[in-house]
Amino acid sequence: MSSTTQPSRRGRGRRPFAEVRADVVAAAADVLLRDGVQGFTINKVITASGVSSATVFKYWRSRGALALDGFVHAVGDEIADYDTGDIRADLIALIEWLVNLAAREPEGTVLAQLIGIAQIDADLAAQFDHHYFGPRRRAALALVDGAKARGEIREDADSGLILDVIWGPCYFRMLMPHLDGQLTPEFARRVVDVALADVLIET
Structure with a gap:
């Protein structure tokens, strides 16, 4: 050997x-x-x-x-910290990621298509909630709750409803642009103003 x-x-x-x-x-x-x-x-x-x-x-x-x-x-999955102490500006900044993404091609079209498929694909829907929409909604809820804590909006305001009023029209425009027009930064700002109209505390 x-x-x-x-x-x-x-x-x-x-x-x-x-x-x-x-x-x-x-x-x-x-x-x-x-x-x-x-x-x-x-x-x-x-x-x-x-x-x-x-x-x-x-x-x-x-x-x-x-x-x-x-x-x-x-497209990336980082969620920026938008908490500047101005809830209107913070929510507008948060919604801008969707506005900018919707304007990009092919990314905006692909996102709309994936949302559609999620309606019949339970695993995709769960992944959306876990990896994409869920974290963004939690970040937005933290912004609203922070605004309540510092007295910027009413404590009895429905945080989830505020976000639904903001996100709903924006996603509708992204999914159905032929019905109501394009999702634009100006539209997103107006939606934020509508959502906050009855809950902001005048200073």
Whole structure:
């Protein structure tokens, strides 16, 4: 036997899931923005990412959920801190992300399509709530509650209703622009003013 023993050759082994996920969501973003929601398929993402189908289907249970992860990767998921102490300005700044996103192509169209698919894809709807709309709504509620605490708006104001009055018309315009017109910064500002009209405390 030789005095120099050769080490046994190790296989490549499994990559950390974080690396695998990064490859999958980057490929999903590319496919989604290139082909749109209608042309988006899990098989296209598998081919583009080089990740096994077993792994992809293990972690993404629906086409919509994978598409949303790709979308978030493409547009970012950071939520800025808008708490300046002026609730009107803060809510306008918060809504601007939607206005700006709706104006971008293909991102704005893709978001509207994903919202539509979420109505029949329970997994996508849950992912939307967990990763996208949920965090943004919680951030907005914190702004309203902060305004209550400093006496800027009435304590008995319905925080959730204020946000519904703001977000509802904006999303409606994004989803149905042929009915009521485009979602613009001016429209968003007017919606914020309507939502705050009866709850602001005069100083």
